[in-house]
Amino acid sequence: MGRQLQLRTATSEDHDWIHELRHRVYAQELGQHATNPARRLSDGLDGDNVQLVVARGADRVGFVSVTPPWAGRFGLDKYLTRDELPLLNEPDTFEVRILTVEPEERSGAAAPLLMYAALRWIASRGGRHVVAMGRTEVLDLYLGVGLTRVGRTVHSGAVTFEVLTGGVGALTRSAGHRYRAVVERLRSVVDWRLDASFAPGPDGCEHGGASFAAVGTDFRTLHRRWEVVAADVLDAWFPPAPGVRAALTDDPGWLSRTSPPTGAEGLVAQIAEARGVPAETLCVGAGSSDLIFRAFGQWLTPDSRVLLMDPGYGEYAHVTERVIGCRVDRFRLRRADGWRIDPERLAAAVAGGDYDLVVVVNPNNPTGVHFPAAELSAVVEGAPARTRWWIDEAYLGYVDPAESLAPLATTDPRVVVCTSLSKMYALSGLRAAYLVAEPHTAAHLRRWTPPWPVSLPAQRAAVAALRDPEHYRAHWRRTHELRHRLALELAELGEGVQVEEGVANFLDITLPRSGPSAAQFVRACRGHDVYLRDLSPLSALYEGRTVRIAVKDTAENARVVAACQAALDVLLPPVPRPAVGAAR
Structure with missing residues (x-):
């Protein structure tokens, strides 16, 4: 050659x-x-x-x-x-x-x-x-x-x-x-020299963030965690509740060597109490991905037809389209509508689609937009009897737990609500999540759940977290303040930079058409040890120009803004300025 x-x-x-x-x-x-x-x-x-x-x-x-x-x-x-x-x-x-x-x-x-x-x-x-x-x-x-x-x-x-x-x-x-x-x-x-990588990932779905690779996946350079701003993943910026930290430091030798309760019975009981749902409607797992793989693998085949929101969380396309091989359609959200789900348009799409499963992440990731519970439940209740709904509420705490469709899921066999304890409860490293479904559906999934689905440290930490709701409510409120301040500062980056704030612990910025691609921008920010998520591979609706940024604490948010400004100073073409004394 x-x-x-x-x-x-x-x-x-x-x-x-x-x-x-x-x-x-x-x-x-x-x-x-x-x-x-x-x-x-x-x-x-x-x-x-x-x-x-x-x-x-x-x-x-x-x-x-x-x-x-x-x-x-x-x-x-x-x-x-x-x-x-x-x-x-x-x-x-x-x-x-x-x-x-x-x-x-x-x-x-x-x-x-x-x-x-x-x-x-x-x-x-x-x-x-x-x-x-x-x-x-x-x-x-x-x-x-x-x-x-x-x-x-x-x-x-x-x-x-x-x-x-x-x-x-x-x-x-x-x-x-x-x-x-x-x-x-x-x-x-x-x-x-393209901004696209030469080789794709294993199948195009990016799990986690590139920031941990910068820290060191072999754990030999963990000091780098203080140098890297991991705003490409949506882990909580705040620490877990004091009871969580106490649980993890109380005899860690015993925690590490002891087998946990086989079915996470204590955790299930605590979730039932905290959420006000019967224990028999619950199934727990090592993070929401565990539950997604387990449930979808039971329900779906290559002949199944699935409707996903677009843009939407990439794990669902990964499992349905690439792992199982389902027939997948996209319900296109519209930037002009503020990425809001139009209930009438969604109801019409579901009524005419003959779907086995519809997935709604609420609030949506990566748009950060919330679909009000009353509107969503009305669409669900009017949908065909054969269509199952998977409602992912990983970020609902940033809105209002009362907006959960979990009560509907306990009685309607078409509805399953999945909730991660990772993001809202600062437990991403421990992997704990649960779903709510009517008892027959939940029991079927528990039969396909291996023993010890959640580790002992994770069970203890999750129980302690659920027992301290005020700690988390205070930090969720503070997250809104941090996000809004970050949005205001990012909006000052330059003409044509568009900020979309949403309601969760992240926001999106879209670069001007005349500017760099999102991939170029993300790469430039990494030069400052600031890691952001390029949303381009997720959806063509982003036109290769949109980046998601996780909300961090005040100091790290300042580093994000500084890195973004430095990247644009290098990548954006200079704006011609009139000469001194020139006519206007």
Whole structure:
């Protein structure tokens, strides 16, 4: 393949070459367009496209264009209506266009590298579908990587194209398995300069945060925990209740060597008392992920149909779509609506969807928006009898525990409420959670629960936490103050930076279109040991520009603001200032 290829996003200096290469290939060589005296071909979508360029040293080798859904239009719109290709209406569909390579490089690594780079860029922006036009003479190139015909042929000048599509997840799996050797060879010859990583995670779902890797997962450099601001995970900024700390330090040798109560009976009794629900409606686990995997594995199959909120907590897509292989639809929330769930629109979607399961995280993560209990319960009660509802209330304490749908879950066999004790109770490291369901459902899940599902330290800590509600209420109130102050300070970062505060222990900021991508911004903040969460892979609705920030204490929030400001000072283009004495 030869060394060394560079893969980058096109700069302004690349555009003349791109237009000149287009003219040579699509006008002079292929006859798709008429030649012109300027010997340049531009495209009406150039201002909306992202071009990825391969170069070898100073010599540019090839490029590919990607049109994102937020452009509002695609190249295919010139040839097909949205009724003919409804996939173009989906907000997570990206178009790959004009893959073009210099003639002398067409047998080398440039074309497969550009195709792979387009896939990685799209995945990093939350894309789930790809559409493309494949020239019939080289159609095998596209079919070979996993794209499929949609049954539409397009004629442009002297060139005929097939319209192709593919799922980003399936294409990524194919690249990682069927074409693994090719991808590894590409890795060995490329200087990869995209803000998307060369290799995806195990399946695209980021569990936890990158901040612990900065601290040291081998626990040899734990002093780093005082240097790193872990605002990429939603762990509590405050300490657990004094009783929790006392429970964990009271004879730790006994705690570590002693088997806990087999069914966490004392913890179950304490949850029942604190929440006012019967013990027989409870099932406990080592964090909400434990309960999600256990319950969904019992209820769902690849034939099941599931509705998820979008944007929404990525664990649910991970389990339903990637682990079980369910048919998953998305209920698209709208930034223009403040990411609020419209109850009438949701009710209509559920009524017409024939769903086995609907998942609602309330308040939602990552939007931080709360769906009032009265509205949500009305939608649930009007839903089809066969549809089960999973209500995740991990952050409900930041609103009002009285807003819980747990009482409904104790009697309605369609409703299960899951609550993590990690985030609201400062117990993330101990892993404790519970769900509430009507007795038959809860009993079925308990039968599939292994003995000792929650460790002895976690059981003792969770019991102590639930016995001190005032400690947590005070810190939840303080969280609102810290979050609001952080939002005000972040709003001063610069023109075009949008802050969305929500009601939980985090907020989101969206960068201006003219600014850096969220990935670039997050990387720059890490240079200051401040870790934030890039929401781009979670949903294309974020357009690659939105970052989630966990609320920390006053000092760490100040470090977050300073790191964000420093990152923008470097990444944002300077604003021209009028010369002294210039006319206004």
